[in-house]
Structures are given as C-alpha cells and as structure tokens.
Amino acid sequence: MLDEKTIQIVQSTAPVLKEHSTAIGKRFYKLLFEKAPDLYNVFNQTNQKRGLQQEALGYSVYAAGEHITNLDAIKPVIERISQKHRAIGIKAEQYPVVGETLLQAVKDVLGDAATDEIIEAWGKAYGYIADAFIELEQKLYEETKSQPGGWEGYRNFIVEKKVEESDEVTSFYLKPEDGKAIATYKAGQYLTIKAKVPGEKYTHIRHYSLSEAPGKDYYRISVKREDEHDSSPEGIVSNYLHKQIQTGNSLPVSAPAGDFVLQQDDLPVVFISGGIGITPLFSMLQTLLNEQTKPKITFIHSTRNSKTHAFHEDVKQLINENSDIKSLVCYDSPTEEDKASKNFDKEGYIDLDFLKSNVATKEANFYLCGSLPFMDAIIKALREWEVPSERIHYESFSPVAILGE
Template sequence: MLSEKTILTIKSTVPVLEVHGMAITKKFYERLFTHHPELLNIFNHANQKQGKQQAALANAVYAAALHIDKLEAILPVVKQIAHKHRSLGVRAEHYPIVGEHLLAAIQEVLGDAATDEILRAWSEAYAVIADAFISVEADMYKQSQEQNGGWAEFRSFRVARKVKESDVITSFYLVPQDGGAIAAFEPGQYISVKIQIPGDSHTHIRQYSLSDASGKSYYRISVKREDALQGRPAGKVSVFLHEQIKEGDVLAISAPAGDFTLELQDSKPIVLISGGVGLTPMISMLNTWAATDPSRPLTFIHAAQHGDMHAMREHVEELALQHPQLSVHWCYARPTERDREANAFHKEGLIDFPWLTSVVGNKESSFYFCGPTPFMKAVNEILIEWGVTKTNIHYEFFGPASNL
C-alpha cells in the first residue's frame, strides 16, 4: 500500500499531468523504442504515428494520479487494458522497462519541477500499479492456456475460406493448423493477428473482433480494407490481408480476449448499434442471441455509407424472418440510386435523436455500440440525452481507448 505522503505527492501532480501528459507520453515512447526497438514488434505503428497510443497512455497516467487513493476505481480499466496486453503477448518482464522510461520521460519533460520527492512517489506508485497489471495478466494467461482448446500466446491458424462481404470488408475463416480444438469465446471478444510483411523489419499485430458465435470449428474475422484517405496512410495490415493472404495461408493468432461482451444473463431488451466495420462484434452478439435466447427482444441498427459498403445484410435480414423478436434497421449516409430503387434502407443521413428513440422505443434496454469514434460520440450523446442509465451503455473502441 502507498503511504499517505506518497498519495498526496502523486495527487499534487494531477494539474501538471493535465497540461503535460501528452508531452510526457510522447517522450516516453521515443525513449522506449530507442532503447528497446524489439518492442516495435508488439506496438501498433499506425497508432503511434497518429498519436492515439500516446493519448491513451496520457489518459491512463492521469486517471491513475487522480484516483491514486482509491485504485479500485480504475480496476475496470486495468482489466480492459490487461485483455489487450495478454492478446499482444505483453509479459511481466516488460514492466520494469516501461517504468524506467516513463520516470525518465517525466523527469525530462518537467525538468526541475520533477523533484526527487515526486520521482520517488511516482516510482512507488508505478510499482503498485504494475503489480496489479502483472497479477491480472498472469491470471489471464493461465486461464487462456488451461481452458479447453486454449493456448498462451500465438498459435498457427490456416485460412480455410476468404469471403468478400462488401466493397470494403472481407471475412477470413480460420482453423487451427494442428487440427486441435479451439477455445470458446464470449460474443464481442477479439483475437490478435500477427503478420510479417515482406520487407518490414518488425512484425505487425492487429486486433480484430470475432464476427460469428462461439462453438464453431473456426474463428471468423471480418476485416475492413483501410485505404489511404485525406492524408491518412493506408492500413498496412488490412491491405496486406485483403491483397496478399489467400485460402490455405497460415496466420499467427492469439486466443480470444476482451471485456466488451454481451451480458447473456441480462433480461432487458438488447439494442445493437454499429457503424461501418463496427458491425463485426455486433454480428457475433446477434448470432449468439439467435442460438441461445431468441425470445429476448433485440433491435439491430447498422449505419453505412451506402449498400455497397454494407456487409452481412442478407444474413441479418434472414435472421429477422426467422425470429419475430428481432427488429432490424439500416441507416445510409449516402444511399446510391440502386439503394433507393430497392428501398434498401430505413433512414437517409446520420443517426439522430428522433429516429433512434422512435426505432428503439424502450430506453430501459441494454445498449451496445461500436464504430468510428465520431459515430460512437454521437450515439453516446443521444443515449445520455434520452436518459439511458450509464450501466446500460456499453461500447468499445477499435484501437487505443479514447473518451466519448
């Protein structure tokens, strides 16, 4: 446990972290990769370049300082990050390295303001927080390895099928190369895919939601091809998967992870809201619902640019014909003439308060949503304005956590 003096010292740094947090985390990653370039095999290079990882770490450090006297308040965040760490292969021996360079970055950015007392306090605090992560992650590795069909880090899977779902999304059906069993997973969880791209000196790891229910002989991921757009570079891994990976190829896969999962024991109506490739965990939730609890009312809402970018529409509509408790609604921002002629959508434009509340009807439902960050912010604001309780709002970011 931390002493009262250490807690007060850490809390005194909260205003400084609010101002200089990003500068500290940028300096931290510069130092980390300079001294330990092998860690570039774990981190997402694109998130580094875009500043997303630095922002996520700055938020985490700030939250730790703010709640240092009641660390149990950040335990859900610890577990969320620990899921990602386990799926990436982060190990206990990485934490002293991180601590060394984080403290050095604080000292370098703050200069004389980083007194010996402050650095000692942060060293103590980091040790406590790191121990929490190490303990949680050790349990996750053990559980992952010991479950039926499980494994600890990465395992070879063969691409059994590759299916184009829309103009931008392709599904990959993955079966274990060793022919053994595969671990069960909760609807909404993801796996990590480790790729070695020819010509690149480091491996790339990306996390993709599982897009089908558990209990099958395969895992399915449905990947959006991220082409270059308005100054944003193309997604190296997604383009490589779309263009280079063929049926029969072998990929290194982590066991399923993640805490954005459908609460199967809940009795409230379910509302699944997705934008773009945020559809993928929702399809897993939907398919699980159809197989286990189709008497529970479920509203499925998906927003896409237009019909050509709308994946798995036929599958969802077929389920709606089979299950009277399933209501489906499509929202197209820029419908094509073909969409209009076929009456292929229910709303043109963006999801807004009047439309969403009229479609759902019952604000005492359990809401799950996923998609681009601006989309999630808009949905979150609608739900808050409607008066949906916080405990009924569930969402996940693709990539480092941000703020809605």
Template sequence: MTNASQPKDRQTMNPQTIAIVKSTVPALQAHGEAITSHFYKIMFEGHPQVKAFFNEAHQAAGTQARALAGAVIAYGAHIDRLEAIAGALPRIIQKHAALGVLPEHYPIVGHYLLRAVKEVLGDAATDEVIAAWGEAYESLAGLLIAAEEAVYSANAAQPGGWRGTREFRVARREDESEVITSFYLEPVDGGALLAFTPGQYLTLVLEIDGQPVRRNYSLSDAPGKPWYRISVKKEEGGRASNWLHEAAAVGTRLQVQAPCGDFVLQPAGEQARPLVLVTGGVGITPAMSMLESVAHTGRPVHFVHAARHGGAHAFRARVDALAQRHANVKPLYVYDAPRESDTPHATGFVTRELLAGLLPEDRDVDLYFLGPKPFMQAVYANGLALGVPKQQLRYEFFGPLEALEA
C-alpha cells in the same frame, strides 16, 4: 480473473510517496501529452522490438499518447483510492493479455516513462519525485502482471485453450462488402477451439516486410463453430489490413493469440431485456457475433447499422436471412450516401428520433454500440437523452479509449 478493483499492494505504499505523486498531478496535467509523446519516441529508439505492440495509426494521430497521458494522470490523482478508476482496469488487462504483454516488458516501459518525466519536466522532476513515481509504477505493474497471468492461466486451462501463440490457417475467405473480407481460421494442429464470448477479439501476430506487427480483430461469428472468423476492413494505409486482404490466401498460416476482451454480450437471464445493437462501418463485426448468438433465443433484437452505401454494407444478406427466420430480429439500415440502386430503411444518420422509435417506453434495453468516434459520441449522447440507464449503454472503441462526452 483476479479482482483488479481491489489492489492489495497499494496499502503498503509509503504515505510520503502517495503525497508526492498527488502533488505532481497539476504538472502532469500541463505536460502529460508532451511526456507520453516523448516516452514513445525514446522507448521505440531504445527498444524497437516493442513497436509491434502499438498501432502506428494511433501513434501518428496522437491518440495513443493522449490516452496514456490521461491514464497516468488518473492513476496519480487517485493513487490513494484506486477503486475510483477500477472500472478501467479490466479493459487494460484484457488488451495486454490479447497482445501478449509479459512481465519482462514492464521494466522497459517504467525506465523510459520515468526518463521522459525527467527530460520534459527538467528540474521540477527532483530525485524524490522520480523515486515516488518509480514506486508507484512498480505497484501498478505488480497488480497488472498478476492479473494478466491469471488471464493467461485461465485461457490455457480451458478446453481448446493455449498460452502464447497458436498456428492457424486461412481455411476460407469471403468478401462481405467492397471493403470488408472475412477470414475463417482453423487450427493447424486440428485440436479443439477455446470458447469465447460474443464481443471478444483475436490478436494476429504477423511479420510484414520483416517487421513484427500485432493487431486485434473482433470475432464476427457465434461461438461453437469449428473456426474463428474475423472480418477485416481494408483501411487506407492500414499495414496489417492491407496485408491480409492482399496476401492472406487460403492456406496462409497465421500466429494467433487466444481470444480476449471485456466488451462482451452480458448474460441475459430469465427476463432478457430487449437488445439494441447500433453499429457504424466495420463496427458491425462484433455485433454480428452477438446477433448470431441470440437470434434463435427469442430475445427481441433491434439491429441498426449505418453505412455509406450498399457497397460498403457488410453482412446485409446474412442479417436479412436471420430476420426472415427469426421474428424477434428487426434490422434497420441507414445510408448517408446511398447509391441509386440502394434500398436502405432510412437515409442520413442514426438520429435521436430514429432511436426513439425503436425503444420501449420504459427505455429498459441493453444498448450496445460501436463505430467511428463521432458516431459513438452521438449514440452515447442520444441514448442518455432518451433515458436509457447509463449502466445499460455498452461500448468499446477500436483505438485508445477516449471520453465519449463531446
């Protein structure tokens, strides 16, 4: 991947442009969400084909608009020192590459974003302001286009790799819980599979009721198998998840983008720190890929999973089997609404005290956590309070990234 943290074209941006963009940040802070909400509305009206790149649930909840507003404000505030926000760029680049964002999409976004700024801010959005933001947008678009092309080229060049979509068939499906089903996907062409890193995800390019839909699903098995496995929760009102559960039978063919994602299991090195995987609900899926990859290595692993009850708990039998075979794997299950027949290790929630009991005195662990936003906020706060180094707390949201600090 190109080094997105050191963009080369920002040095050539007009100093007056930088000054104008930075001067508009207070107005964007006051009206940012109104601008981005209006942006999505008018863009979808003018180019309905791009709706497939966005999750309707995130749109309806307003999280997409809030996330974009935050990104625009951060870009404007740091336009003269983009290294301050470089950490956010790999996730954006990987998400765009996963969805199949192409250079021709950027002018569409730019046109409607500038139009939304003008229509929401009115007279405050002078010609000079619009021109400055247009130049700033073109600079950022150029950076992202180059970085995304590097991802596409690298994926296509590797053994088993491809660019764009590739046709897969559902070779097998298995119920993992009352709400989560695994789909084993094999390439129709019979060719090799691109290697992936535990924690990455696939994008399915679907057509549901005549409408295109793109959805990301974490890979839930170890690399090196003759299939890709995704494990999907049937969400209430979830367009893609319901279609997969109800219509994707064995033999169904699906269009799939290559694996992407920067939330991955980091190389352990010779002196591997203990690994603590803490998940809630369907957040277990990428953690299963990580566990399947390290269980046999001897690296100490605490696998903590929170679920409503046994009926909603996916992969319990598999994790228990790994723990029986590998003494380094220590599972701990927490149910907040257990049924009478359930046998969790604890009831309630994943508390600070529970985590403290798992951590070594020096707190030198790699702690990966995934789940619903309140769950992640609690684990993040508790990890910091217990002294786990911030750089060793690793996480990814399923939706638009928002601050973990509650």
C-alpha cells in the same frame, strides 16, 4: 499500499500530467523504442503515426493517478488493457523498463517542475499500479492456457476460406494448423493476429473481432481494408490480409480475448454499429438468437451505403427467421440505386431523435461499436436520454480508453 504522502503528491500532480499528456506520450514512446527497439514488434505503428497510442498512454497515466486510492473506479480501463496485454503477450519482466521510461518522459517534459519528490512518488505509484496489472494478467494467462482447446502465445491457423462481405470487408475462416481443438470465446471478443508483412522490418500485431457466434470448429474474423485518406496512412495489416493472404496460407494467432461481452440479464438489447463496428455486434446477435429465451432486440447499423454494408443479407435472413428483432439501417451517402430501392431507413446519421423514435424503451442494454467520433456522438445522445452509464457498453477499435467525457 501507498503511504499518504505519496498519494497526496500523485493526486495533486495528476492534472498537470493530464495537461501535458500528449507531449509525455510522444516522449515516452521515442525513449522506449530507443531503449527496446524489439518493442516495435508489439506496438501498433499505424496508431503511433496517428498519435492515438500517445494519447491513450497519457490518459491512462492521468486516470490511474487520479484514482490511485480506488483503482476499482477505473476497473473497465484496467480490464481492457489487461486483456490486450494478454493477447499480445506482455510479460511481467517488461514492466520495469516501461516504468523507468515513463518517469524519464515526465521529467523531460515537465523539466524543473518534476522535482525528485514528485518523480519518487510517481515511481511508487507506477509500481503499485503495475503490480495490479501483472496479477490480473497472470490470472488471464493461466485461465486462457488451461481452458479446453486453450494455448499460450501464438498458434498457427490456416486460412480455410475468404469471403467478400462488401467492397471493403472480407471474412477470413481460420482453422488450427495442428488440427486440435480450439478455445471457445464470448461473443464480442477478438482474435489477435501477428503479421509478418513482406518489406516490413518488424512484425505487426492487430486485434480483429470474431464475427460469428461461438461453437464452431473454426474462427471467423471480418477485416475492413483501410485505404489511405486525408492524413491517415494505409492500413498495413488490413491490406496485407486482403491482398496477399490467400486460402491455405498460415497466420499466427493468439487465443480469443476482450472484455466487450454480453451482460447476463433480462433487459431488451439495442445494438448500434457504425461501419466495420458491425463485426462484434453481429456475433452477439447470432449468440442471442441461439438462446432459448431471447430478449427483444433492436439492431441499428450505420454505414456510407450498400456498397460498404457488410452482412446486410445475413441480418435480413435472421430477421425473417426471428420475430423478436427490429432492424434499422442508416446510410449517410446512399447511392442512387439505394434511393430507388429504398433499402435503408434513414439518410444521414443516427441521432437522439432517431433513437427515441425507433427504440421501444431506454430501459435496455446498449452495445455500441464503430469509429471514435461515431461512438462519442451515440454515447452523448444516450446520456442526454438519461440512459445509465452501466447500461452503455462499447468496443473501441483504437487504444483510446474512455469515450463520452
């Protein structure tokens, strides 16, 4: 345990680190890649260009410092990061260089304000926090490897089939190259792909949600092709998968991971997805429908229009087969054909009035997945509706840890 003086220094200076979090994050990654260029093979370079990784680092450092005496208060953040670390293969021996680099970045950004006493205190705090991560991640490694069909590191999977789900989304059906059993997973979890993209100096690692209920002898991921737009660069891996990976090709995959899973209780369930955020929620929907006792389910999906609407027909079929599902669709840019066929329920975005009008009760578990602005807006609406935080569950397809602040 940390001494009182260290705790006092860390907690009193945490707000200062928060104020300078973006600059610290940028400096940290510049230094880190200079010291250990092989880590380019691990970190998402697209998120680096967008500044998301830097922002996430700054937030995590501040949050850990603020809650240094009660890490349980940020348990969801720790669990989420640990799951990702296990998935991409972060090891205990990599933590020291990260700690050294982080302290150097703090000193470089804060200058004389980062006294030796402050740096020493944060060094002790980092060691304490790193030990918590290492212990949890070691447990995850052991559990993953020892489970039936489990493995450590990456295992080659063959693309058995590709299926277009919309103009932007393609599903990939993956079977193990060695023909052996595969590990099961919980609905909502993801696979991690290591892509060796032609022309790229480093490998690229990406997480993709499993988009089908568990229990099959294959995995299915459904990937949105990320095109270049505004200031966002083209998705290197999504375009590689869509355009270059064909049936019969092999992909290195790590075992399923993730903390975004169904809660075990009898409350009604409300799924709210935006765009490609439908993937983990569709897996959850299928899983619930396979249960003997099904809760009341409301499935709300928002996307631009029918051209970008993945799994539309699949959800319709499930509704026809199950009377316990209520499905609603929102298009913010419906086509003329959409308007003529009236194949959606609301033009525009999901808001609190829409939720109150279509969700039978706020006494439910709400599962959200979509873009950061989408989820931030939904979470704020649910909080305004006074839905307790413990019943709002979400998956973020970015490194940013906490929404709705």
